[in-house]
Structure formats: structure tokens, C-alpha cells
Amino acid sequence: xxxxxxxxxYQHVQEGEDFTTYCNxxxxxxxIQWYKQRPGGHPVFLIQLVKSGEVKKQKRLTFQFGEAxxxxxxxxxxxxxxxxxTYFCAGRSSVSGSARQLTxxxxxxxxxxx
Amino acid sequence: EAGVVQSPRYKIIEKKQPVAFWCxxxxxxxxxxxxxxxxxxxxxxxxRYENEEAVDDSQLPKDRFSAERLKGVDSTLKIxxxxxxxxxxxxxxxxxxxxxxxxxxxxxxxxxx
Numbered sequence: 338x339x340x341x342x343x344x345x346x347y348q349h350v351q352e353g354e355d356f357t358t359y360c361n362x363x364x365x366x367x368x369i370q371w372y373k374q375r376p377g378g379h380p381v382f383l384i385q386l387v388k389s390g391e392v393k394k395q396k397r398l399t400f401q402f403g404e405a406x407x408x409x410x411x412x413x414x415x416x417x418x419x420x421x422x423t424y425f426c427a428g429r430s431s432v433s434g435s436a437r438q439l440t441x442x443x444x445x446x447x448x449x450x451x
Numbered sequence: 452e453a454g455v456v457q458s459p460r461y462k463i464i465e466k467k468q469p470v471a472f473w474c475x476x477x478x479x480x481x482x483x484x485x486x487x488x489x490x491x492x493x494x495x496x497x498x499r500y501e502n503e504e505a506v507d508d509s510q511l512p513k514d515r516f517s518a519e520r521l522k523g524v525d526s527t528l529k530i531x532x533x534x535x536x537x538x539x540x541x542x543x544x545x546x547x548x549x550x551x552x553x554x555x556x557x558x559x560x561x562x563x564x
Binding site: 341346368370378379380381382385425427429438439441442443444 | 491492493494495496499507542551552553554555556557558
């Protein structure tokens, strides 16, 4: 079945430093989503990428979808303590028949040191 | 707009006991999902409903898990009997049919002793 892998598993950064998490799928994706889960909270939808090579920005967050639609990245510029949490990517397979099932990666837990 | 409501928030049971979780999705959302999230992992889909129809239950361990969404609104997920490995957070999410956004509830943290 489809597998979605994320690295790194953990990342500690000093406030103001940049942060990047990477997501790789074993199969080609029709789209990929990113979620943020604060400690003790639930996943909150951030964004969806659909097109090959797509880049989207939300303030200090930059999301990228690979040309082959098998990988993605999330980059945070100048981290703040409010960025603390676990960031998950979730890929939707391009194979027909499983069109709506999202497969989540295992997440990258970000700690921001003040 | 009220969010997805789940209850209970926490549940501790002994193994072999039954347990049930309840979810009330956001009003108007046709699609409802149940996920299981183990510690340090991403959510794993258990079942997806479109209105009252279970359209994807391929990941649901049907020997002990069951779910229902009788009137296409609220949903219940049941485990009977629970095993130690069922300890996890059970998340409910909802969305509009055809929309890619999923809105998650706060989850039920289950501990099986």
C-alpha cells in the first residue's frame, strides 16, 4: 500500500532560525495536504497542493510539491514559539479507487527554544 | 460555526471490555471520518462515511470494531472487546462532499489496561 515518510522525526531550533520538513511518498500523489497539531491538540488543516512543482506561501510558511508529485516540503522562515507542534503531510493517491483516502506521514515534531 | 464534537475526551477501560466513542460533525458536512492516532504517529483512517453510507472501511478491523452513522449526522465507533493495542487517540473529522478540507475533532484518548 501507499506509504508516506517524513523526515526529520524531531527538530529543535532556536527562535528565529528556519525549519524544513520533508515528505516522500512511495507512489505518485494526486495532491498533498499539510496539517499542524499542537501538543495535546488535534490536526488542523494548513494547505493543499495539487499541481506538479506548485509552491504556495502563507506568511512565513512555504509549501512545495515536487515535479514528480511524490515529494513535498514545508519551510518555516524565522520560527516563533507559536510554531511549536507536529507538522504532518498527508498524501492522496493518484491510483483510481482510493481517490479520497489520505495517508498521513508520521510527522515532524518541532520544538522552538526561546 | 461549532466544530466537530467528540465524547468522551478520555476513557480508561480494562482489556476485553467494550467501549464506544461518539462524534457530532460540523453541521452540513456530509463526509465523516474516523481515524486512529498512535503516539508519535500520524492519523490512520479507519472508516469514511458519505452521509449514512460507509464508502471506505478497508482499514477497519471488523472482528472487533464497528461503526454506524444511522441518520447521516452523528456517528458512533465501537470496540468490543478492547485489546491493549487499541490504546490510542480516536479522531473524528468531517468535511463537505467534494471538498478536500477535513476538520478534526479533539479526539478521544483511550487507555486499555
